[in-house]
Amino acid sequence: MTPPASLLLLIAAIAAVRLVELGAARRNAQWAFARGGVEYGRRHYPAMVVLHVCLLVGILAEVTLADRAFAPLIGWPCLAVLSLAQAGRAWCMRALGPQWNTRVIVVPTAPLVTTGPYRWMRHPNYLVVVAEGIALPLVHTAWITALAFTLVNTAWLVVRIRAENRALWPATGSILTG
Incomplete structure (x- = not known):
């Protein structure tokens, strides 16, 4: 059994986009650290990487093993x-510019971004x-x-958002204030 070519192409495209994003994150991390950036939540980052790899592998495995078809x-x-x-x-990345990252790195002198999607939400990404x-x-x-990723990702997001809130709003650590 092999997954459909269309699925392989989709997963390859998503993986390629993620690799480009990781390159941007690496460059942005260098930019941030050169400006006194401080990283928060370092311990939970590897779990995020594993979770996102499992999403792609899980899709391929489930479609192949359960013989899932494309339902238009x-x-x-x-x-x-x-x-x-x-x-x-892409909108989030553009709004944050060099402050965008897959890791939580805060440059103390950089202003909090409140443009683009960040005008309406603190964590649009x-x-x-x-x-x-x-x-x-x-x-x-x-x-x-989809269900397994959503459940595990929800738990991970609680940890991640708390880390970001503590990093960005240390006085309150709250998403609701700051």
Whole structure:
């Protein structure tokens, strides 16, 4: 059994985008550290990497082992949501500029970004991750992977958002104030 070529292409495209993002994150980390940046939540970062790799592997495994088919009524709308999620992530990255990272690195002298999607939410990239974590597996009806990723990712996001809030708003550590 092999996964459909369309799924392999989609997963390869997402993996390629992630590798480009990791390159940008590495450059942005160098920029931040050169300006006195401080990293927070370092211990939970490897779990995030494993979780996101498991998402891609889980989709391939579930589609292959459970013989999941592309269901147009679910697949096409999920592909549209996935495309919007990619655009949303690009918007977040553009708004944050060199402050965007996959790690939590805060430059003490850098202003808090309140433009782009950050005008309306403190953590818009995580909304993107949630949408992507549901839509990507469902493109090929990998509903078990979508459910498992969403549950584990929700727990991870609690940890991650708390770390970011402590880093960005140390006086309160709250997403609601600051």
